[in-house]
Amino acid sequence: MTAPLDVVLGDITTWRADAIVTAASHSFTSRDGLNGRIIERGGPALFDLLAEREGGEAGEVYLTPGFGLPARQVLHAVGPVWSGGEEGEADVLEAVLRRSFSIMRVIGARTVGCAALGAGGHRVPPDVAAGVCVRVAREELARSPDIERFHFVLGDEDVAASYRARLAAVGAPQPA
Numbered sequence: 204m205t206a207p208l209d210v211v212l213g214d215i216t217t218w219r220a221d222a223i224v225t226a227a228s229h230s231f232t233s234r235d236g237l238n239g240r241i242i243e244r245g246g247p248a249l250f251d252l253l254a255e256r257e258g259g260e261a262g263e264v265y266l267t268p269g270f271g272l273p274a275r276q277v278l279h280a281v282g283p284v285w286s287g288g289e290e291g292e293a294d295v296l297e298a299v300l301r302r303s304f305s306i307m308r309v310i311g312a313r314t315v316g317c318a319a320l321g322a323g324g325h326r327v328p329p330d331v332a333a334g335v336c337v338r339v340a341r342e343e344l345a346r347s348p349d350i351e352r353f354h355f356v357l358g359d360e361d362v363a364a365s366y367r368a369r370l371a372a373v374g375a376p377q378p379a
Contacts, residue, residue: 206350208340210366211316215356216244218316219273223356224264224303225318226325227279231256231265236324237358241279246271253279261295264302266310276310278303282321288331296321296335304343313349316356319366329365337369 215223215237228238231253242250249270259265259281267277280303283295300320307315320336321327336355344353357363 205341205344206347206353208337208344208370209352209354210363210370211354211356212358212360212363213356214240214358215316215318216240217273218354218356220312220314220316220352220354221274222276222278222307222310222312222314223269223272223274223316223318224278224280224300224307224320226320226323227259227265227281228324229260229281230258231279237318238279238324241272241277244272245269245277249277262298262302264299264306266306274316276312278306280320282325283327285321285326285328292321292327293331293335296327296332297339300336300339301343304339304347307350308347311349314352315350316354319355319357319359319362322359322362329359329362330369332362333365333369337366337373341373 226237261283263281265279280299283292322329322332355366
């Protein structure tokens with residue numbers, strides 16, 4: 204059975220799960236936005252591990268322990284920077300989420316929280332991000348029987364509304 208999809212208005216840095224997928228900056232140690240909050244909450248050990256990386260390219264996913272975060276593992280997903288939609292941004296967003304699911308299967312994640320990849324500082328319009336992320340999540344959850352719960356944990360009501368609308372439009376299974 205495919206895991207239900209859910210949208211939760213909340214703070215991904217406080218989400219307790221086997222894994223969280225978070226939007227990462229091209230510089231993994233950037234203190235801006237969600238990336239900065241993840242580093243602050245994860246603590247010095249997370250910062251030091253991320254500092255070993257020289258930076259990430261759009262589409263790359265880097266796995267770390269959660270350290271001070273409630274999540275056991277963190278997938279730092281570098282999404283595209285929106286340039287009007289003509290530079291393949293939706294394809295990069297799809298690829299980074301698919302890579303994240305591949306990693307989730309390898310690490311045996313059963314519960315997952317996922318941020319609004321690209322819809323923050325990378326400026327992907329929420330309706331575009333929601334369309335890509337909901338479609339990919341549905342497809343990948345069908346291939347990921349070990350994932351029992353998948354939540355989009357979103358910190359902005361307008362973004363959450365876009366995700367809820369997309370889930371309703373496709374009739375995605377909701378949690379019981």
